[in-house]
Amino acid sequence: MANGFDPDSSPDLSPEATDLLRRRSQVLSSSYRLFYSEPVDVVCGQGSHLFDAAGNDYLDVYNNVPGIGHSHPRVTEYVSAQLATLNTHTRYLTEAVVSYSEDLLATFPTALDRITYACSGSEAIDLAVRLARFATGHRGVIVTANAYHGTTELSAGLSPSLGENNPLGPDVVTVEAPDGFRDDPATASAEFAARIRTAAEDLEERGIGLAAVLVDSVLSSDGVQPEPAGFLAEAATVAHEFGGLWIADEVQPGFGRTGTMWGFERHTGTRGDTQPGPELPGLEAPIPDIAVLGKPMGNGMPISAVVTRAELGEEFGRRVRYFNTFGGNPVSIAAARAVLEVVREEDLPGHASTTGAALAQGLSDLAQDFFLLGQVRQAGLFLGVEVVDPEAPRAADPARASAVVNGLRDRRVLISASGPHANVLKIRPPLVFGAADTDRFLTSLADTLASLRA
């Protein structure tokens, strides 16, 4: 994991935090990792800020779950009211889940008209791939070479970024992701589609067939790769040729982060944020066949969803079934309703677009002075910055990236790193990130970079 705490180190922590670290290691499994050379102990959050026990204010430029801001009062209000009233499952009739579903579907192209709820992105990806395999009768799934799609056995098997000890699933093949820094932008899209084609042909020749191309709508663990916009539509067209589906992993980009309600809209040109999309036909149209939603959906309350066309899921629902005890429970739905309302009322896609552009401009300005910043990539409030060896401008430099991340952490600014070489700064704050936050971030980064040069 990029940016992990080394438990064998001796961080300079308060006695309380040191004690907590010790107790933690005695109850939580060894799977658990902490962030940063010096872990952060947080006790409360507000907007895009986190606070430790001493009252220190950390600027959160990392967390994409609390999209509408930490501790948003409307989430608290709706969830509390629902918890005090009713929390049960979907085998009784309840209004809340139906009306929320209607509102959520209205933000998608009309063809995407049915929802299934689950608890986590992993569960939703797992279900989406089962659906795709059942609907197509094929088994093969194509993912990008450093993809991350989840932690169930099936979704971990679709996540090469988890490393060599995490085996890929049977019938899962990888293709190199576009690389906005090193590819020729004029041909990157066609080349990505060609790699999909080769992989699909290979699956066909092996008698496996293509069930789905599963891709983040902004490639995240591949190093934050939003460009060239449109490349997913081109890839999807190839998938459809082979009878496969396009599964859009919107777990990170969804709910406004990329400047549109859904990340796939940057690729398809389909409609924006809060309005119903145009009527579109089935497989031929370059819109996703399945969209998978998660992280920011409930601002941290566990909820995720699979959105697809009625006919695509019909046989599966009838013959295989799917019931998720907590999936679509009215309390998680209450949180999701609060999120959807705030995203619309505050036009967070628009805000992400504006603020993200300002951040990108500030970062590009810094890159003029600091040659270890190799390239700035941005779609809304999803930004990646290549950290390179200043002497070898396209050579990934994970050590310097780590120094930047931890230098910012020392200045109480939280980001992380990503990408196959762990050298891409991952800048992905809550969507309510404001102008003052942008200034503080850029100032702290300039200070960090200056200190690294000194």
Add this chain to the structure above:
Amino acid sequence: MANGFDPDSSPDLSPEATDLLRRRSQVLSSSYRLFYSEPVDVVCGQGSHLFDAAGNDYLDVYNNVPGIGHSHPRVTEYVSAQLATLNTHTRYLTEAVVSYSEDLLATFPTALDRITYACSGSEAIDLAVRLARFATGHRGVIVTANAYHGTTELSAGLSPSLGENNPLGPDVVTVEAPDGFRDDPATASAEFAARIRTAAEDLEERGIGLAAVLVDSVLSSDGVQPEPAGFLAEAATVAHEFGGLWIADEVQPGFGRTGTMWGFERHTGTRGDTQPGPELPGLEAPIPDIAVLGKPMGNGMPISAVVTRAELGEEFGRRVRYFNTFGGNPVSIAAARAVLEVVREEDLPGHASTTGAALAQGLSDLAQDFFLLGQVRQAGLFLGVEVVDPEAPRAADPARASAVVNGLRDRRVLISASGPHANVLKIRPPLVFGAADTDRFLTSLADTLASLRA
């Protein structure tokens, strides 16, 4: 699914409920099922009661998620306070997750000393089986013939109760569950262990090896089979002989339902509810190697956990990793803390024991009069009643069971049916089920049975 609503029927519902039913079918996927010939629309819950929009009071004798009662004020209080303060993931240091973990582990035998959190029972089962396979180097998993363990691809593949269109996973084998009604109680335990042995030998001969025996601590979908107490310890001993693990699925029986804090305690004689257990050695001791917790853990807030020995999970954690964004988030932990406190303060295991015994006695009394009640099985507030053809006393009668379930629903008493023949009444109320609730249930059941005889 036993006891499902037939969408092609025309139930006698209010105009509002009919409209909601129509809207629901236009947004939720075809996987969704409703309970009962006439679905119930619920708007609020309190203790062991649910209420519809007209204010009708339904007695909840079915739901095992709200163990401490529907809409429990302490859950609302703790969750609201935490939501207004902080909700984030486990890569920062947070006190709440550590102190809850300490308290939860204190209810287990000392050897079970590490926790990993997830969102749902399915995710936790999925992780438990991955852990078992990694730790043993074997692939085979033995489950009971009508088991249900979850909805991810891996856990659905361990769930033969999902039916013939849901394929079992590779290297998953089934054994017949004990049948408290038809087996000889003197030999049932040894016969179950012998079936495990045969399956394990088969896995070994095929070069697959035994990774785990995965069993509900009270067999639920196999028809509510709690007896003979001890049979799981005997089965586990066989598993250990073959180098496999015992994974105790506590998703349903855990947190006091069976009269002890954990369902496996009925089988192992290990310690009770709130005290640390004895120091026990590793694989040889007949305690579970892995316990999987879920449903009632957060009274409906999505949270689940895998509890195991530190050394068993260590290599997996170091080499494979596991991170679950929502797993162990402080808001779900706040709900879990409320549950654990109430379970202890109100001695809900003890209450389940007493109330369950009273229910079992009342049911046995009814069985004297109504010959369609074939056998009453009970462990705490987990009860199963065989519904049989009165003319052929051991012949499962799913039609009569369905008539009883729907007759009770007409009297606003909610139960369901279970088992390979869907003929076992599943009686499994919130643990706060009281004496008046017991009376009302038994009276309504007597009335239903009388009307069916009429």
